[in-house]
Amino acid sequence: MEYVIEMLGIRKEFPGIVANNNITLQVERGEIHALLGENGAGKSTLMNVLFGLYQPERGEIRVKGKKAEITNPNIANELGIGMVHQHFMLVNNFTVTENIILGNEPSRMGKTDLRQAEKQVREISEKYGLAVDPSAKIADISVGMQQRVEILKTLYRGAEILIFDEPTAVLTPQEIKELTAIMKALISEGKSIILITHKLKEIMEVCHKVTVIRKGEGIGTLNVSETNPNELASLMVGREVLFTTEKTPASPKETVLEIKELTVKDSRQVTAVDALSLEVRAGEILGIAGVDGNGQSELIEAITGLRKLDSGSILVNGKNISRMSPRKVAESGVGHIPQDRHKHGLVLDFAIGENMVLQTYYQKPYSKAGILQFKEIYKKAEQLIREYDVRTPTSTTPARALSGGNQQKAIIGREVDRDPDLLIAAQPTRGLDVGAIEFIHRRLIEQRDKGKAILLLSFELDEILNVSDRIAVIYEGKIIAVVRPEETTEQELGLLMAGSRQKKEGTAT
Known part of the structure; x- marks a missing residue:
């Protein structure tokens, strides 16, 4: 059988770590082939080798049966390989068309022919059902649309093999459905897709085959029609995984967070809450x-x-925190796991150990007379690294070098260790694998059982249903219903989220 892509015995090393060890991946024409593994298993590294961003120490790559030396992304593009990165590579102030043609501009009489480029972009967009406005500015379009621009960029360059790196990590459920339809349209045209993911539901829905990687080693390739989520989860993490979180019924006590008639504007000065x-x-x-x-x-x-x-007004334990600074809010007993761990959770170029005390570095024993006590800082960091199973070479490793799951565990360790009365967990498992999700859900329930109040924000309905004791549905800045997970369904919640008011309006009391 002739494969469009063969990666044979690939080994890729970084200082002190073997990211890929003797991995083989074979992809057929017209198939969606999943690359499954935990955060930090080596999936993105393997695809960066295929795309020419990294050079392997050993192994061979074949494209359509011919050996290929892919030393940079331009060679990958020439071979028909395109990559849609997890963090988009777009210029915000440019239009869709300007982003797509960047570095590959069509010219007419020595000038960039934008009209011709727009026409081409529109044609490709319509052919694959992408529905992107070629003249829109990147800054003005949604995250889902930006992803489509990335897909268009690869198609414009003639890609036959598309690599999608965690494409649904930042999408809403509706956008995920639309992306699934786009992927199916692409393979019906004879394209091939490699899908880097750890979402088992997605693999079962759209993929033909799945190759599992664990700790940099290839575990095997399976036909999706002959496997199931439980088997895949066990192969991925090396043990049985529980998909439901075991918990006793809640016994709520006094009110910790009380929000009264709160109105907030967004950055465009439009009422958001x-x-x-x-x-x-x-x-x-x-x-x-x-x-x-x-x-x-x-x-x-x-x-x-x-x-x-x-x-x-916003009250925590009866104290009004409405006009307080973030530091004063934190000192009033509020812990915050932010939804964007890179923007608001970590200083990526600081050591992971330093990130562990971002909320407390100015307090004793981490600071004396305004001077940081690094011995104490790293002592605390190493305790939290052990306790929260943060996988890092050392406590002095920069935060950006850790996988998403380990970055998230570090933030959760830092926030929970402060023992807040109210813990706000915003998208705590976004982009994480089943093992890390299970770990984080367990920690949230532990905090609840210690008598803490937890406010969980998530766009994953199964997470909301699985972990919450009560569910408040927000629509256009208002709480339109409060339901109990055992008394509702995913379908009913979906209708409420779309603004259907079948349930009686109310506040979460």
Whole structure:
């Protein structure tokens, strides 16, 4: 059989670590082939080798049966390989068309022919059902649309083999459905797709084959039709994984967080949170369900002191924190696991050990007379690294060198260790594998059982249903219903999230 891509016995090393060890991947024409593994298993590294961003120490790459030396991404493009990166490579101030043709501009009489380029972009967009406006500015379009621009960029350069790196990590459920349809349209045209993912549901829905990698080693390739999520999860993490979180019923006590008639504007000065009222009690997890863009981010930013509120009040343990700085909010008993771990959770160029004390570095024993006590800082960091199973070469390794799951464990360790009365967990498992998700859910429930109040924001409905004790549905900045997970379904929640008011309106009391 002739494969469009063969990676045979690939080995890739970095100082002190073997990221890929003797891995083989074989992809057929017209198939969606999943590359499955935990965070840090070596999936992205292997694809960066295929795309020419890294050079392997050993092994061979064949494209359509011919040996290929892919020393940079331009050679990959010439061989028909395109990559849609997890973190988009787009210029915000450029239009869709300008981004797509960048570095490959069509010219007419010595000038860039934008009209011709726009026509081409529109034709490709219509052919694959991408529905992108070629003249729109990147800054003005949604994350889902930006991803389509990345796909268009590869198609414009003639890609026959597309690598998607965790493509659904930042998408809403609706955008994920649309992306699935786009991928199916691409393979019906004879393209081949390699899908880097750790989402088992996606693999079962769209993929033909799956190659599993664990700790840099190839575990095997399976036909998706002959496997199931439990088997894949066990192969991926090397043990049985529980998909439901075991917990006893909650026994909520006094109110910890009380929000009254809160109104907050977004960065464009449009009302994002609209006279919202909400309560979270000690010993319960309140999940907020809603489609992205309905005021969730602004609500969390207002509670944590990152955004000014227009009116209303926020009380923690009866104390008004509405006008406090983020530091004062944290000192008032609020822990915050932010939804963007890179922007708001970590200083990526600081050591992971230094990141562990970002909320407490100015307090004793980490600081004396304004001087940092690094011995104490790293002593605490190493304790948290052990306790939260943060996999890092050392506590002095820069945070950016860790996988997403380990970065998230570090943030959770830091926030939980401060023993806050209210823990805000915004998208705590976004982009994480089943093993890390299981670990984080267990930690949230542990905190609940210790009598803490947990406010959980997630766009993953199964997470909301699995972990929450009560669910508040947010729509256009208002709480339109409060339901119990055991008394609702994913379908009913989906309708409520779309604004259907079948359930009685109410506040979470």
